[in-house]
Each structure stands twice: as C-alpha cells, then as structure tokens.
Amino acid sequence: MWNRLAIVLVLVAGCGSRGGGDDGGGDASSDPLLGLASLTVTPADQTLVILQGQPATSGYTATGTFTDGRIEDVSAFVSFTLGEPTLGGFAASQLTTTTAKGGRTQVVATGSGVVGMTGLTVRLQQTHNDPGSTLPADPAAPFGGPADVGRTPQLVYPNDGVVVPPNLGRLELHFRPGAQANSLFELTFASAVLDLKIYLRCTDPLDGGCVYLPDDQVWLWVAESHRGTDPVMWSLRATDDAGTAVGASSAQAMRFAPDDVSGGIYYWTTTHRAIMRYDFASPTQTVAEQFVGTEMTGGTCVGCHALSRDGTKLVAEAGGQNDGRLLLLDVATKTPIVPFGSTQKSNFESWNMDGSAFVGVYADTGATNFNLMLFDATTGAVTETIEAGGTATNPTNHPDWSPLGDRIAFVNVGGKNTLQMMYNGEIRTVAKAGGVWQPHQVLVPRAAGKNRYYPAFAPDGKLLVFDESTCNAGNTGGECNGDTDPTALLYAVDGIAGGAVTALAHANGPGVADEGATKLTNSFPKWNPYVFRSSTTGGRLAWVTFSSTRRYGLRRPPGNGTLLWMAAVDLDAPAGTDPSFAAFALPFQDIGTSNHIAQWTTQVVGPIQ
Template structure:
C-alpha cells in the first residue's frame, strides 16, 4: 500500500503523453508547500530532495550523456519515494520506489524538465535544464533520419514526394578544404550578392513531427561549393552547426538548395516551442552561409515558430497526373499514361499512399481505355471514417457517387456505389458521417456532378447517410435552399454554406451560418455573415475548431472556363476569415497569402510569379504586376486545435522556392511532360497556422509551409486534414485524439503509449486528451476545444 501511494503521487504530477505541456521554462507553481525553485515552505514537514538548485547539463550528440542523481530524505534520513518526469521526450528517471534516482537525458530534445518525487500524497519538484549541442560535416548515411535524404539515383529526385519528402538533391558531403571551412566561419555580408532565402519564409509556424524543410536560396553568383547551416533556440536548449558540400548527385547543376538533416530537425523542433520565463515563445533561429571558392557570404537569418505538438490525422487530397495509378484516356504531352486519384499523407511519411482510385482497363497500346478508374472530387468526415467521391460516369455525367470506409483494412474494396446519382458531390457530412446536407453547385462547369446545377434548379436535401442513404426530416432551412459548398462545424453544432438558391450555375451568393441541433436536425439562427464584393465569389467555408470563426476563399479573378469557383484557367483567389462575433467584418489573411504589413514577402520569380510574364497553356490573362499572393484556394481546417492553434491546409499555385517554378496554371497533364521535374506543376498543398482567440478584425494567420510528402510531379489540390478513425484501448498511440476513448497513456510497464479510457488515477487530461470543460485539463492555462485539451494562446 505504501509503494502504491508514493508512485501514484509522482504519476499524478506528470500525467499525460510525452508532448511538451507548453510550460517550457516557465512551469506552474509547485504543489504541497514547494515552490518552483524547490524551496521548502517553513510550515511543511521536512521532506526534501537534493540537489535543490536548477541543474543545467550539456549533451553533445554522439557522446556519452551526463546525468543527475537526485536523493530524497525525510527528517534528514534517506526515504524511498516514487519518481517521475513531466517531459519524457527530454529524459528518463527510474520510477522507484527508491531513495535516489538518476535522471538520464535522451539527447533527442533539449529544454526544461521537472522531476517529481512523491511520498504519501506529498510532491517535491526539482528542475533540470538540458542543452543539446550538435555539429556535423557532411551527411551521415548511418543516421536513421538522414538515409532518406540521400538519393541513390536521378530517378529518386522525382519519385513520390521527392528526396526526403520535400524535393531537392539531398544532403551534401563533407567539406574537406580547410580554406572553405575557414571562409564559412568568417563570411562577408551577402546583401551585395542579393543573397536571400526563397523558402521557407521568415516567421513560419511549424508543428513538430514534420519532415525537415528544404532550404532554397538565390544570389547573384548563382552557384555554391559549400554551405553552413546553423540552428539555435532562444533559450539555448539546442544549438547546431553543420557544413555541407555539393550533393553527390549534383555534378553539373547549380547548388542552390539543401535540406536540414532530418535527425537535426527533429531535435530542433522538439526543443523549441515552449515558453521562456517572460512568457514569450522559445523560437528557432536558422542561419545559412554560402561559399563559392574560398569566399563565403551571409549569413541569411530567419526566425521560425514551433508549435509544441504534433499534427494528428491524415490529409486526403486530389491528385491529377499521379504516377501511382493509370486511369485517364488523356495522355500527357509526351504520351505518358497518367492517373487521377485520391491520395493520403500522414505526418512523417516520405510520399503519399493511394487511397481511392484504380487502374482503368488497357487498350491495345497499353494505355487506359476509359476513365472508369478515376476518383478525385471528394469530401471526408472530420473524424476520418467516411469518404465520398465522384466518378466520371452517371447522370449527370459525373454524378455517380461512391462511399468508402477509411477504417477498413482494404479501403479501395470497401466502396459502395450510392444509388442516388447527381446528389452527393461535395455533400457536407457530420463528423461521424451519419447525416449529410447536400451541395447544390457543380465541382466545375465541365464536371456536372449535381442534378439541376447547370440550369439553376438544383436544391439541397438532408439525408441519413451510409451505404443506403435515406432522406431525413429536418427543419429551419428555407424551402428549396441551394447550399453551395456546405460544411458542418467539427462539433456538429453549426453549419455554413454559400446561398446559391436560384443561381447555381453562376455562383455569387453570400456566406450563411446557422446553428444545428444534432438531436432534432433543426437549423436555427440563420445569419448572413459575408456578402461578396461586386465581381467576386466566395466559397469553401471551413470552421475553426473552437467555432470562433470561418476560413473561406475569395475569388478575385474568375477562371476563363468556369462560372463556379475553381483553381484553374487563370482563376485568382485569396484566403480570408470572418469571426463569428457580433459586428465582425471579414479579414484577408495576409500572412498566409504572402504579405506582411501590406508588403509582399513571397519571392518574385519568373513565369508569372511576379517577376516576368510567360505564356501559360491554360490562361491568356495579362499577368503583368501580379504576384503569388492571389493564388490560394479551397481551405479546410484540421478539426482539433494543436499546439494552441488551428491549422489550415489549402491549394496554392505559388512557386515552391526554386524547386517548382512552372507557370501557375500548367497542371493539365496533356499540356506538359508529367515525368519531367523541371516541368513539375506548382499546384500543391500548403499549411498555415491560425491563432485562436484572435481579435475579430485582426489577421490571425502565419506564413505557410509546403506540405511534405505530396507527390512532387503531380498537380495536387482539395486537401482534407481529418482525424484518423479512432483506435481502441490497448492500441499504440502518440496523442489522445487518436483514441476512441480519448486518452493516450503509458502501458503497464511504461514501454510505450497506448489508448485507454482514463488518465492515471482519473486525475486530469493532458494535451490532446479528452475533456468536457477546460477544468478537466491538467494545465489550467489549457482550453477544452472541440472535446480535447489544447494549449492556450497568449
């Protein structure tokens, strides 16, 4: 009984997964008479742990790690206690019971960890600050994270998501010339060389657990022999310096891009993201120095934000020109067979997986004989169970719908053809897919997926959804309403749509929001919250996870081929938001779209990307004086808050640094060689963080990052970032939102995290674990957002 009580006390002080709880170097006050510095309340009994002072240790990667031994006493005598740590990603301490225990850093994260010693309900806390230091010269093929960043053949450069899931030519070798090493250590200012980063962007917000970004730069010299990359956190929890020569696969091409080593990126992002003692974020600074011969220039300096959490779930998206399936009769410009399908990406993967779509029958030349295997236009329920997609068959022409169960072991063969054609294209499903409000707008003017949309007679209907949908009673929406691009909020308490009633062919309707009662299927409190300006369209609304606002697209220049919102043929759009607070006005998300204080921060590049016009095979518009800030479309939002923020995935035709620079609307496969990386489509998926709790008329967005692992050659769009089908108790997990019962905790022998139905001793909920109110969260600065504890944004 004694052992149980001391271990339970320590565990209660450190419940939750290994994620940073967000307190970083500024933890909450100590319990039971002990302050953060470990000092003892004079009124408390003399239960003590030494050393009492903050311990600071430095871990050099590849070398033995120093340790700290903690000893517990009661009345000056050794006493067996239970031990625990709040940051299992930083280090470990044996749980006892024992009179002493040794903290050992893992070397994979730096930062401040709190050690707790528990004795019969009392807890003493002590702190240790771990600094991780790393240096390298050239790629390390034996490092687990770096092997995927070293291409073995030229074909690796264009396979799947590209090298390391982000493109480029991979990691360079060691710099062996002492003169170049010396030059990299004492560079000249690079402004005269027009030295600057094309990607990533300054002040980007990255989550943890992502693939390392590809650094891409430009300068007048145009080529380099060697580079130096430096990374450091504001707190000093991590510092890194790495030098690299030209990648081995790059003998004759200019050296203008290089990735951050994956193992280093993991340590850097695991270390950054907490808070400093003054409450400001522990940010990550990157410095890049480039050398040609024995002269170096730089460094280029940027500061990035890191969210102290990992993004859960899967991104499901359309891919036109995918190499994973062959199902289109239209060949590319060089006669290569191509495909159109729905692909999926999970965090950490180097390339996408085929989810829905299959090869079509072949003709006598071995090419697709028809388009029967094509599956692209789709919607996904926010809890990740159900996917609805269209086929290029039916009445009207693209009106046949299929329902897929994403929890099935064999998703492609889980499909059910829905009997009702011309009804379910882009329908809004409730979070579990049990009910649906249908859409009344065709996916495009050449994709007749909705009956009556092309002659303005389409109207929406309400269904109890599943393999055999049946109409369901509902109330509150206007008779014959035509809801365009409808969407339910993540908690099923609201719905939003574009009012296209009587005008489904040429859509210019307003954005309407209503309350929804899932028990009675009643829609109430209908309110028009955005009316488009003359000549503009709005569409693709998506709720923030706390229902505080809606992200949506504003089309500022129409397509030359469509009277509904599309991404093609010259269409230009921006991403906006509107708060649902009374009196709020719409705000353009400048930081996401590419501007700071009204000035463009996106690089101006040739091929209609702001620095020179070129012929685009799909647009005859004059692109003079236009840039990439109006090339953003189709936003959707992850249904839960992660790292205290919302995350929006959107389609963009902006240039991707110097890796993808084709003209914006070149993504129709017959217009180009889909196997040539130099012609790769810029139509890709990007992700941006959105601050929750922002003022109604402010811009809560941050600069976006390129979604890793998407197929680098194909044109990609319409991404839905949703939670995966939940896991049962006992299955492996990393966060509680992956679990059906909402909790992810250590198993009995503490060797891994598994799903469970409650936290230890039913104490409180950790980050991304189940909650009903904010009071359920262990950290009282957290908020309960859409049923899960999330870091609050200050």
C-alpha cells in the same frame, strides 16, 4: 512517420532516485526528514551542455529547512527527478542528460511530502556534416575568413515564422548561394537549447539556388528540442574552400507544434484524375498513394469528394459540370455502397458527425431542388430538404457541416453559371435547434465585385474560413468564378456569431521566390479534424490545408496547376487578429501534378499499399 523514431536517453536508475530514508512509516524519531518545512535545490537554474554527443552530468544538492530552524543537506534522503524525463535521469543526486535533444525543465527534489525545484536548461551543441556532401577535412575552418556582404546567401523557403508538426519529417530548406564563388555552406539552427551547425554543399541545385533536405538525425535534433516551445532560428553562411571571404544571411524563425499531427488526408489530382491519400500516423508511408481513379465510374473523372469524419465512407462527384453522378464508397472494402450514379445528383457534399448522412447540392442541368439536400449514407436516398433560400437563379452551393453537428455553412450563389463556376456568392448558415432546422442566416453578405465561397468549419465548430476572389470588372469573369481563382484569398469569421472578417495574411502570404506576387490562388480550405495544443503549456491549435499556385520555394508549380499547402491556426487568437502562421508545402504530394481539395479524416481505413 518520424514520430516513431526513438529518443534514446541515458537514464540511470529509472527517471528518479533517492539516496536513502523513507517518506513515511518506521520510527518517527529516526526519520531524518521529520519536521521538514521546505527544500532548496542547487545549483540553481543552470545550463548543461551536451557536447558532440557526450551527455552532460551534474550533481545536485537538496538543502532542507526544518520547523525547528535547522538547515541541513538532505540530498541522501530525497528523490530527484526531472519535470521532463526525456531530458535525462538521476542516480541518487547525480544527473546524466540525454544526448538526443536539448530543452528546458525543472529539477525536482521530493521528500516527506515537501517539494523543491529549480530550473534547468539542457543545450545540445553539435556540428554535423551533411552525409550527401563531399567536404574538406575541417569544413568549419574556412568560415574564419573575413566578412563580405557581396557573398551574402539568401534564405528562400520556408517563410519566416512557419510552424510545422514535429512528425512532418521532411521539410526542405531552399536558399540562394549568393556569390558564384560560394561553394561551402554552414547552416545553423540556434536557440537557448540548441547550437547546431551543419556543413554542406549545394548537392541539389535548382533554379539558381539549392535545396537541402535535413537527414533523420538533424530532424530529430531540431524538432524534438523545440517541440511546443520557443522558436529556433535558422541562418546560413557561405564561403569557398579557401575561406577567401564569408557571407552571412539574416536569420528566420521556425516553430514546432507540441503534438504530432494524426489523421488521413485525401486529395484530388487533376493530372491523374484520381483521389490520392496519405496517412499522417503511418510509420512507413512517405508519399501519397492513389486510392481511387476512374475504374469505378466507367472511365469518368472523379474529383470533388468528401470523407466521413471517421474515414469509413467517401462520396465523390464524377464528370464535373452538368453531370453530378455520385460514387458512394465503402473505404475499407473499396466497394460501392450503392450502384454508381443511382442516387440524386450532387456537385458538392459534406458529412455529418457520425457518418450516417451527408448534405449535397445540385443546380446544373436538370436540377429541380436548389436547396440543401440530406442524403442517407446507407441507401443514398434524399431524406430531407433544408429550405435555405435557394432558387433556380440563386441556388445553394459548397455546403460544410459543422463538426459539432449543429449547423451547416453554405454559399448562396449571386450569379448562376454552374456550381463549379459561379459568381458573387455570400456565406450563409442554417442551425438546428429542437430537432428542427431554423431559417438561414447571412454570415458574410455578398459584395459588389467579390465572390465569397467554399466555407469550412474549424474543428472547434466556431471558426470558419472561406475564400474570397475579386473580379476585374462587375460581378462576373473567369478570374472570380470560384474555380481556382488567381485572386482567391483565405478569410476567417466567427461561424456562429458572424461579425468582423479577418484575412489569414500569414497563410495567404507569398514566399521569397514569388517576389511580392499576391495572385496565388489560395483555394479550397479544409481542416484536420483535431484540436491540438498550441504549446506545452496549453492553448488550442488547428491545421488548415489549401491549394495554391505560389512557388514551393525554388520549385515552380506544375504548369498552371496548384500544390497543397498547410498552415497552423491559433484558435485562441484575439478577435480581429490574424490567427494563421506561414504555410508550408505538403512534402508527400507529387509535385509534378496539380493537386486540390485536401479532405481530412480522423484515421485512414484500410491498408496503405
């Protein structure tokens, strides 16, 4: 939603300007750049400061070296531009910066086909009073008092090293104020391109701490100054209005991805027994809306669901364990494609690349087919069974169709109960070659005392994440049955070649308020369907969502339920290293409900209410 906020630039004469001359044509003898060999741009590598909303200005000189040895000022005959035009613009050789953000770029001089450049750092320096706080006339003055470690505040959320999309828009910052006497706070965002100080009160107290939500202007300054570049460090100082003493927190890093996240997200809330949705590309939506509840299933709960990649079709299982009736829905018209419950039963599903078919599994009451079943998306009929080693004792479960369309990952159950609650699973794949599904391969074998389940392919079709939970004793128990297990952790493996398994330690990691707890129920991973850049210079980044019982900073999870979390994953991370970053809670979900299985689509089809 926030990617629609305009970045206002002070641009003079467009994004570049030249003082005169011609790059070509005319009388060669009168061409002032004839014989130009190189250009030197000065001042070199300077830093310009945008101070309290006032643009910075600077004149630039282009010095030409010619083939005959002459060295001359040719500023009037070249064009000056910025490599990153959103940072400012030129009138002839005079630069005027934007006031909207800081950043790094190149000043480029071009003439007669010759290019010269130098570096430029634009630094935004700003103080800002939180509009929701009542502050002293000069809120900065009390922070000149003496330092006192007894006044030290504590940063609680988000975790150090978090990466967020620049269009997230809403990222709460949680802190504990330190000493009870602390009533005035200075929040600093600092980097080579930003020096932002925000003065605030604890206007939203919670569980012994404070919640601060940056306003639109603050978000714009911070996110746009660091989009796809170096991290920004945030820290807090605390005092009272008299400046009696000042405590200072440690600093933590926050990064912003270079690209806005797009796509739709559909998740299941057990509290309302409904499927909710949110459109990341919407300029107006701020909270998830209910998409479908029990109105199409005769009052029966809809839960485990899957969306076609293009968002046009939804399949959802109703009734939970030992039911398996399917709702196959046209999303745009919100009408059933076939009558509810008229197809072969299934517990878990996943769609192929073009949305023409989905794969399902069923091993509960009345089951006769324990392998992978392919369903036609128009008729709901089972058109093919993929032999995957499934039996009544060891059925298949949790299928996930690769976005490349060439293979399906799934679970082979080691200890049967129902498919919702099963034990000692292992991760397998089947691949299609020459139009024929090949014999299955074991990707991550079963292990004593472990349950491995819920595989999900990343959008590159190679990296695969899955859950692993640990039993208290033996291979069974409610704590390791694959259904929001307390010990569930996310792991990654090469989904094609297999090999070493790596824990997503940063994504799995607890927050400050969890006080070292590791049983956080990190469950049901799903991926945004796109591969994004990891920085402005390249690399590949993807986003994974999952549910967890960890604390949302100072906020406790709803009852015994879970909230939805999201983490960046580096698809180019070296093998054997953790590719994940610290996770953040999705801000648009209802934090009073228990939320699960955040399925993604490339787009939201049909109007958001």
